[in-house]
Amino acid sequence: MEYNYISDKSSIGRNVAIGKFSVIEDGVKIGDNCIIGNCVVIHEDSVIEGNVRIDDNTVIGKLPMRSVNSIFKEIDKLNPCVISEGCLIGAGAVIYAGCIIGEKTLIADLATIRENVKIGEKTIIGRGAAVENFCRVGSFCKLETNVYLTAYSDIEDYVFIAPGVVTSNDNFAARSSERFKHFKGITVKKGGRIGAGATILPGRVINEDGFAAAGSVVTKDVEKGTIVKGNPASFLREVSEDQLLKNQFEK
């Protein structure tokens, strides 16, 4: 008996293990040496490169929800989801069409990555984290458990965002037609860091090696190489030399 549904219009590489009750739709390409779990759904035209592991109950290539009537239009607009070589995708994750996930990046259990997101290489997106549409996340980043990254955010390389960090992109909190001109995600420049449970207001910039301490509420930009803390967050001190990004690499 056949325990999976694998479209005969899909293409499956060599040495691919697929669990049970998984669905591989038309046009999907899966590279060599992949391990696909049980009850995994890979939607139309998604591209899974080689040496990728995808765990149980995960959905790849989901189409955004507008309304029942508009869904077919979306199919034309979004590019296929691409999961690059060597990625690890956890259980119960949801990754939308129109995403590109770089090589050897890890997307943990129950994380969601919305459409039109690009994530670099060797980045970790933590368990339960949510990356909204139109975000860019660099390489060698860690977005930890339950981080919420609001739409239109820009996270450069080597950024660390600790568990439970919340961001927002609407200074008008859903009121006033003015707000449509001002939607703005957060920006974290290369080597910036955000501590556990911090809240970052719309449009704020954390500059290179800047650090918002745990529990801080960031209402103003964080200067390069400085630490802020508190509610509202204010200057605490400079980042110590041994914690600067440039001093993290093996000699």
Add this chain to the structure above:
Amino acid sequence: MEYNYISDKSSIGRNVAIGKFSVIEDGVKIGDNCIIGNCVVIHEDSVIEGNVRIDDNTVIGKLPMRSVNSIFKEIDKLNPCVISEGCLIGAGAVIYAGCIIGEKTLIADLATIRENVKIGEKTIIGRGAAVENFCRVGSFCKLETNVYLTAYSDIEDYVFIAPGVVTSNDNFAARSSERFKHFKGITVKKGGRIGAGATILPGRVINEDGFAAAGSVVTKDVEKGTIVKGNPASFLREVSEDQLLKNQFEK
């Protein structure tokens, strides 16, 4: 081969698409033009009206967990789950028996809606949000990503709750038998708003057009049309005229 389990005691409308490995139990009614994903489970007697989309791995009509022995009693007590006309339900969501979800409401990925909850029309329940049992949520509301709405809360129409807001209903923090007399969720009156990452204490009321700013810890009721901020939150200023609910509608 048949890839779904569809009870012959269920009733499926015209033009309904169902993915693979989905389960439709006895007594379920599905209206016309619905799109049901893969690995979706729709439990006994649930009602899905027309033009509803339900994405992969979602569970509808789950019975609460008490103990293995008591579960059969629950079946008698709860009404069926009703998902009204035109709703959109994301992937990996869990919606309990005894819920009524109003027309054209969107429940995003990985959200959970507990038993005995009523949600109005054209409301959005964000990705990963959790609405506990015995809550009421009005129409035209937005509860954004990862919002946690504690049991016995009352959210009126046109309420906005930003990402990562946490609420609680037990001032005694699980101690003292006194607490059983005082359990009380939060109340947000028409047009009230709560900013990202705010925490709202048990029983607190946010009055009409009141606004708790991002990161605030709300220990006292928020007066009508005022903004509070900080930890603990205190009066900041009045809501500006252009952000009042009455000024949001197209002329």
Add this chain to the structure above:
Amino acid sequence: MEYNYISDKSSIGRNVAIGKFSVIEDGVKIGDNCIIGNCVVIHEDSVIEGNVRIDDNTVIGKLPMRSVNSIFKEIDKLNPCVISEGCLIGAGAVIYAGCIIGEKTLIADLATIRENVKIGEKTIIGRGAAVENFCRVGSFCKLETNVYLTAYSDIEDYVFIAPGVVTSNDNFAARSSERFKHFKGITVKKGGRIGAGATILPGRVINEDGFAAAGSVVTKDVEKGTIVKGNPASFLREVSEDQLLKNQFEK
């Protein structure tokens, strides 16, 4: 037709109900009177004792993700996942290999329990909560919705952690090789409590009956029987006599 995949190298007790499209792998043992939902995946060698309920789309015995190449080594190292007598496991949960869950404990929907975790009896792990690897959680605890418990934490008996609490274990926020010597989760001693939305810094100890109020940012240890609040948290008052753990038991 057969709607599940049940390995003939597994062992299933009497009076066990299994839904549809579930996967029971080699070496799994399931005790008497269990109720297993739909699209449930129980990985190799997991042990489910009697009278356990496991809801739809849940994964038991997941192997950690390192890299595609290293996964087979993990199989040797971790003990099987053990779900003890009378446990209730929600929908969409993910419980790793190498966990031991004590009797009559409830793990709610969408919670994740990582490898090498031991949880006691009659504890509740809330909806969406995440317990990281190498944690110990005692008996009669409540970790509520979306609580994030960082790796290497130690939670004793009768502890209460309210919704949305965030913890961390790295004072160096992912920088400086010094940090590898200092990783330290949080400790909550018997009867300790943490209020909604609080953030607890690495290595902090909440002593017996200590209480960090809602929204507090805990940067220092909390003394026995005292309440702290604020950002940063400071002494507020002593816990009232009727809320001490010793006064909670029925006479």
